[in-house]
Amino acid sequence: MIDIRELTKVYGGVDAVRDVTFTAVPGRVTGLLGLNGSGKSTTLRILLGLSRATRGAALVNGRRYRELKHPLREVGAVLEQGLSHPGQTGHAHLVTQALLSGASRRRVNDLLAYVGLAADAHKRTGDYSLGMRQRLAVATALLGEPSVLVLDEPANGLDPSGMAWLRGLLREHAAAGGTVLISSHLLGELELMVDDVVIIAGGRVRVAAPLAQLSGAARLRVRGGDHRLLSEAYGRYGATVTADGGVLLVSGLTPEQAGDIALYVQVPVYELVAEMQHLEDIFLNVAEAQ
Amino acid sequence: MIAVLRSELYRSLTVRSSWVSLTGFALVAALTGWFSEDFWSLFAGLGAFGLAVMLTAQHYQHRTAVLVFLGQPHRLRALAAQCVVAIVLGLLLAAVSGIPIVLMGSAAQYSSTLTVVPLIAVFGVANATIVRRPLWLLAGYLGWVLFVEGLFGRLQEPLPFTSFLFASAGRTEFVLALLAWTAAALPPAAWCIRRDLTSA
Numbered sequence: 144m145i146d147i148r149e150l151t152k153v154y155g156g157v158d159a160v161r162d163v164t165f166t167a168v169p170g171r172v173t174g175l176l177g178l179n180g181s182g183k184s185t186t187l188r189i190l191l192g193l194s195r196a197t198r199g200a201a202l203v204n205g206r207r208y209r210e211l212k213h214p215l216r217e218v219g220a221v222l223e224q225g226l227s228h229p230g231q232t233g234h235a236h237l238v239t240q241a242l243l244s245g246a247s248r249r250r251v252n253d254l255l256a257y258v259g260l261a262a263d264a265h266k267r268t269g270d271y272s273l274g275m276r277q278r279l280a281v282a283t284a285l286l287g288e289p290s291v292l293v294l295d296e297p298a299n300g301l302d303p304s305g306m307a308w309l310r311g312l313l314r315e316h317a318a319a320g321g322t323v324l325i326s327s328h329l330l331g332e333l334e335l336m337v338d339d340v341v342i343i344a345g346g347r348v349r350v351a352a353p354l355a356q357l358s359g360a361a362r363l364r365v366r367g368g369d370h371r372l373l374s375e376a377y378g379r380y381g382a383t384v385t386a387d388g389g390v391l392l393v394s395g396l397t398p399e400q401a402g403d404i405a406l407y408v409q410v411p412v413y414e415l416v417a418e419m420q421h422l423e424d425i426f427l428n429v430a431e432a433q
Numbered sequence: 434m435i436a437v438l439r440s441e442l443y444r445s446l447t448v449r450s451s452w453v454s455l456t457g458f459a460l461v462a463a464l465t466g467w468f469s470e471d472f473w474s475l476f477a478g479l480g481a482f483g484l485a486v487m488l489t490a491q492h493y494q495h496r497t498a499v500l501v502f503l504g505q506p507h508r509l510r511a512l513a514a515q516c517v518v519a520i521v522l523g524l525l526l527a528a529v530s531g532i533p534i535v536l537m538g539s540a541a542q543y544s545s546t547l548t549v550v551p552l553i554a555v556f557g558v559a560n561a562t563i564v565r566r567p568l569w570l571l572a573g574y575l576g577w578v579l580f581v582e583g584l585f586g587r588l589q590e591p592l593p594f595t596s597f598l599f600a601s602a603g604r605t606e607f608v609l610a611l612l613a614w615t616a617a618a619l620p621p622a623a624w625c626i627r628r629d630l631t632s633a
Contacts, residue, residue: 188630191503192503193503193629209506214504215504226499227495227497229495230450231448235443239440239444240440242439242440243436243505244504267449
């Protein structure tokens, strides 16, 4: 579990992040969203002990990163688009990290195969593509079999199959009870893998809620046999109804309620669509509100 | 600490530029040893210093310091491990490259050089931790040795590399001077290694 409490970081009198508070819980994938310079990376760096907070706390499983006895066995991190020495081979890089985390050589070979780099294991990482470096970074993060994964823009450079692979991996990790905190600007991709959303803007948390809750507060698109009768009926149940061409846009009702009301007033319904708000819309609404 | 040490040693020996440098420095030191035992000491010391600078500063240059600090968040322990690695590789360089001068009968110079190589290696690690950029540091020290220690100090003053040179010849006062330089470099290094690692 990740617990960020009133985290503040001041650089030269400017707040990089201020009173940032949110949690990322086991069994769920939490997406950390924000524009460039919004404070996402600063938050992740403080969480991982790479920067010091001016105030507040960033805890992993109830402790600060530097207090973890075996940090690489509790937290796996993907940062800065794949960190490795360009003169080292992928295999040597992973063995170096395995020695640091206490993982076995066998785990190194298994992970190289798992991330699809077995054939390129003895190439220098300086010759790797961005996507290969990201896969190596994911393998590095998984070495210690940590329960918590922290990933900063891990999808950068991955092709569509790589993204699908990463999505499956993270969903699998969360399903097994792990905690995943991921930041990305690929909102369409993120929408497919996150359960909870934290939107940070101007160094402050603007929204922290389950994605289902944020996107579920959407309107219904209804096309029926008698729009006047339907509008009046929905209105009586407290909904807001507007007409848009040949359809009604209904807010304040669930699809079930809208269907039941139509049945009650004996108006046939030809189309009933819940227009979910996409993550991009949610993010842009929040960003534009700043 | 042992895990960082093993990891750092493995990293150093599997990065091609590191062992090429190690071999290169050792060859230069060994070749110059045929001409003079003092030359061997100087190049063994410069090699140990240069190697220490490269190994340490490369972590900041390629951002792998992030990986080290994720594995060992207590950064003073990471610094200690880097010092030990630099000492081990510096001693390896000096021990192997100095075999010709032992064969030529300069065993005393060989052993006194090996005694002070750890100090110049730790001095290199401390400097690289402070400056974090290997080229700036090596170029800066080249100028320092040529102009400050050579031209102005005439290689007689107890400055770092002059101290190493005389300490390797067994002069105790210069051993103490080098010890003082190394000890003076460590507190700022200990402070600098705790600095935030910001994004690349």
